[in-house]
Amino acid sequence: MTKAASVIHWFRLDLRLHDNLALRNAINEAENRKQTLRPIYLLDPDLKNKVGKNRLRFLIQSLRDLDANLRKINTRLFIIKGNVECLPQLFEKWQVKFITLQVDIDAELVQQDEVIEQICEEKDIFMVKRVQHTVYDFNTVLKNNNGNVPLTYQKFLSLVANTQVKDSIEITKEISNDCKAPDFDSTENDITILEDLGFSEADLNECKYPGGETEGLKRLNLYMAKKQWVCNFEKPNTSPNSIEPSTTVLSPYISHGCLSSKLFYHKLKQVESGMKHSSPPVSLLGQLMWREFYYTAGAGTKNFDKMVGNSVCTQIPWKKNEEYLKAWAEGRTGYPFVDAIMRQLKQEGWIHHLARHMVACFLTRGDLWVSWEEGAKVFEDYLLDYDWSLNAGNWMWLSASAFFYKYYRVYSPVAFGKKTDKEGLYIKKYVPELKKYPSEYIYEPWKAPKSVQTAAGCVIGENYPKRIVDHDKVHKDNIQRMNAAYKLSKEKKALKHYLCRLKRPCNVAKRNQRRHYTFQSKAFSE
Structure with a gap:
């Protein structure tokens, strides 16, 4: 007896039914050909060593919810425990003839795409890929910019200003029993x-x-019902250290694809229509556009998540310091505001965007002079809303390696938090060792007299660490380091540009000039 052919939709960063055109393509193909529909998700058995506990829990919850929603339309989610190499055997077992998936730019997923495309070509399986993790097609944006990456947010906005965003689709119709998997009830x-x-x-x-x-x-509808709040929203006016989030916390749902960024875009447009509202970059819509900007930059830049080989990234001589990195990641730098942020991140998997600014600046150009790549790895582990392009883009921004170049503007680990929480309630929640400290010392406990420290039950250097560096001194030294790195980078670019020009056909005088310049550049490099 011949096995029934199957159609697969491979879920990755699109863990939803709404606005999932690739899934609808799979459903339509299965219905038209009366073939079995099999929505799948590949679950790497080694995931526990790659993803932090909070994000892993979020993923498992999302998969359970996805399965429940699929069952409402008469299908289910098949969890395949393995990596992309297990697919050929699966294709053979299920007689797969058609597969759909979404386009992604995450380096790991791009690598998976290359493998699956080769497999499908060898097995004569038709594959459909859809761009549905972003509002705009980043490939089209790059094409409209002559293949170049827009290096500023404003440039990106100008490139998409007249782009019509299609409505998001809904998938609610129950599929026929002809397409229901025979092992639907298998565990x-x-x-x-x-x-x-x-x-x-x-x-x-x-x-x-x-x-x-x-x-x-549910969370999207809750916030979109607060129309005035949405229209008045300005990111710099929200608090990085409020006990409860002062923003929507929709980012984990968008990064996993539980919530469509395109649906969010249309909901925001509906709320703003006919009402006075804030504008990008500080508005909610502006925040969404930052995501689009970084996706476009990531799609068009080789080695976007690395410093070396990254064409948009300034090469800065960061120092390797495992002690500093570990103290920062574990929230024991001796700076209560920094430590509170990192402990909240580790405990809950989310921190305010401005809090991310604070700790990223502190680790890199502000205080510890540790590479942004190291910080990005820690965020990849801890963040619920980890997103490959946003993580790399934001770390480059905050380390002043790309997109932002005012390296002399450094966040103070003392003054910044005081702006929105003078009493230090946020610190007292996440750094409970200091909860009995008077508010005048909560941001700088090392300044408290020994008697105050003893009375509070927390002696600095014993119950809470001494500050890892002196911010007032070290940040000034680091500004000079950044200045030197920028100067060297500028000189290298000028030299490269000059040598490229000299490669063009030239007369004898220019050749002599080139020899002289080459001699000088060699002497400089030595």
Whole structure:
């Protein structure tokens, strides 16, 4: 008996039914050909060593929710425990003839695409890919800019200003029983529980942001109902250290694809229509456009998540310092505001955008002079809303390696937090060792008299670490380091440009000039 052919939709960063054109393509193909529909998700067995506990929990919750929503339309999610190399055997077993998936730019997913494309070509499987993780097609944006990456936010906005954004689609129609998998009720491919991946719920803190499309849509509708709040929203006026978030916290849902960025775009446009509202870059729509900007930059830049070989990134001689990096990541730098932010991040998987600015600047050009790549790895582990392009783009921005070049503007680990939380309530929540400290010393506990430290039950250097560096001194030294790095970078670019010009056909005088300049440049390099 011949096995029934199958159509696959491979879920990756599109864990939703709404605005999922690739999924609808798979459903239509299965319906038209009366073939079995099999939505799949590849779950790497080694994921627990690559992803932090909070993000792993968010992912598992999102997969469970996705499966529940798929069952409402008479199909289900098949969890495949393995990596892309297991697909050929799966294709053979299910007699796959058609596969759909979304286009991504994450380096790991791009590598997966190359493998799957080769497999599909060898097995004569038709593949459909859709751009649906962003509002705009980043390839089209690059094409409109003559193949060049827009290096400023304003330039990006000008490139998309007249682009019509199509409406997001809904998938609600129940598929026919002809397309229902014969092993629909099997438990073989059920959603993995955290314990199977080596974690227990007991290992985790309170779940403040449950994963999944259902929760993402609920949160979106909750905030879009606050029309005046949306229209008045300005990111710099929100608090990085409020006890409860002063922003939407929709980013984890968008980064996992539980919530469509395009749907968010249209909802914002509806709210703003006919009302006075704030504008990009500080508005909510402006925040979404930052994501689009970084996606476009990431799609058009080789080695975007690295310093070396990255054409948009200034080459800065960062120092390797494992002690500094570990103290920063664990929230024990001796600067309470920095430590509170990093502890919140580790515990909850989310921190305010401006709080990210603070700790990223502190690790890199502000205080510790550690490479932004190291900080980006820590954020990849901790963040619920980790996003390959945004993570790299923001770290380059905050380290003044790309996109932002006012390196002399440094966040103070003392003064910045005081602007919105003079009493230090945020610090007292996440750095409980200091909860009995008077507010006048909460940001600078090393200044407290020994008697005050003893009375508060926290002696600096014993119960809480001494500050890792003296910010007032070290940030000035680092500004000089940045100045030197920028100067050298500028000289190298000028030399490269000059030598490129000299490669063109030239007369004898120019050749002599080139020999003289080459001699000088060699002497300079030595």
